[in-house]
Amino acid sequence: MTAVTVPAPTAAPAPADRTAPVVTVRDLRVDYGDQTVLDGVDLDLHAGETVALLGASGSGKSTLMKSLTGFAPVAGGTVHVAGHDVSALRTREQRQLRAEVGQVFQQFNLIPRLSVLTNVLAGGLHRAGPINLIGGFTGEQRKLAMHYLDRVGIAHKAKDQARSLSGGQQQRVAIARALMQQPRIVLADEPVASLDPKLADSVLELLRGIAAEYRIPVLVSLHVLPLALRHSDRIVGLRQGRMLISAPTPELDTEQLLPLYEHEEHRDDAHVA
Numbered sequence: 128m129t130a131v132t133v134p135a136p137t138a139a140p141a142p143a144d145r146t147a148p149v150v151t152v153r154d155l156r157v158d159y160g161d162q163t164v165l166d167g168v169d170l171d172l173h174a175g176e177t178v179a180l181l182g183a184s185g186s187g188k189s190t191l192m193k194s195l196t197g198f199a200p201v202a203g204g205t206v207h208v209a210g211h212d213v214s215a216l217r218t219r220e221q222r223q224l225r226a227e228v229g230q231v232f233q234q235f236n237l238i239p240r241l242s243v244l245t246n247v248l249a250g251g252l253h254r255a256g257p258i259n260l261i262g263g264f265t266g267e268q269r270k271l272a273m274h275y276l277d278r279v280g281i282a283h284k285a286k287d288q289a290r291s292l293s294g295g296q297q298q299r300v301a302i303a304r305a306l307m308q309q310p311r312i313v314l315a316d317e318p319v320a321s322l323d324p325k326l327a328d329s330v331l332e333l334l335r336g337i338a339a340e341y342r343i344p345v346l347v348s349l350h351v352l353p354l355a356l357r358h359s360d361r362i363v364g365l366r367q368g369r370m371l372i373s374a375p376t377p378e379l380d381t382e383q384l385l386p387l388y389e390h391e392e393h394r395d396d397a398h399v400a
């Protein structure tokens with residue numbers, strides 16, 4: 128088999144690189160109309176680390192993720208991602224940034240009728256330029272897509288239609304599609320909310336392994352506290368748009384996370400088991 132050009136993974140997961148943040152957010156404020164939904168938010172994400180983002184419904188988790196790709200109405204502060212000043216991007220740079228950010232969603236967002244392989248190949252479209260989605264990819268691209276499918280443990284399903292796969296399998300395909308972008312960072316917005324607990328563990332373990340192996344930060348928003356405690360290197364927690372917690376995961380426990388959900392109407396958002 129011909130060698131495939133892939134970002135060189137390290138042989139074993141390396142500790143997160145503390146010296147050079149890939150993402151730097153300072154004093155971020157986001158307003159929707161006259162509602163301030165993020166205020167005074169600081170965040171650093173380093174190569175190789177998995178950071179769990181926690182907070183009650185409406186605390187601003189999705190908005191924070193959107194602000195990293197220029198999709199949130201930033202009213203103040205600065206956002207730098209992979210060398211881009213996100214608030215000052217022109218259209219072309221914005222496209223470049225979004226191409227460098229791999230995204231994984233709760234509902235997988237695959238194209239159901241297309242094959243697993245084609246879905247993964249679609250992740251590399253920005254690099255390939257305007258080509259036919261069906262049959263227009265090079266042998267090199269196909270090998271790369273198969274490499275990533277193999278990495279997520281689903282190469283044997285490459286020819287199947289995406290819609291024929293289980294939820295856990297579809298999320299693995301979505302992760303392979305994100306890797307096909309050769310991303311500088313992966314954002315996973317509630318990636319396991321549609322999966323049963325056992326699958327949730329395996330998908331989060333996969334994401335964490337990818338962060339360490341490919342030396343990229345993975346930011347993953349979650350509602351289930353034990354999952355965050357089991358599968359992250361660091362936890363950041365928002366309460367009503369403000370960063371309340373930012374600490375290495377080994378220093379935290381469930382009790383310390385509960386203030387994120389202290390308001391009466393949010394108690395049910397904290398899944399503690």
Ligand SMILES: Nc1ncnc2c1ncn2[C@@H]1O[C@H](COP(=O)(O)OP(=O)(O)OP(=O)(O)O)[C@@H](O)[C@H]1O
Pocket residue numbers: 159164182183184185186187188189190191
């Ligand atoms: N496009 C929008 N227009 C107006 N308000 C918005 C918009 N998107 C989000 N908001 C508001 O911003 C606040 C934060 O929403 P966000 O989706 O970031 O919260 P979240 O923590 O991700 O919640 P959930 O866990 O329910 O997904 C909420 O009050 C929401 O109603």
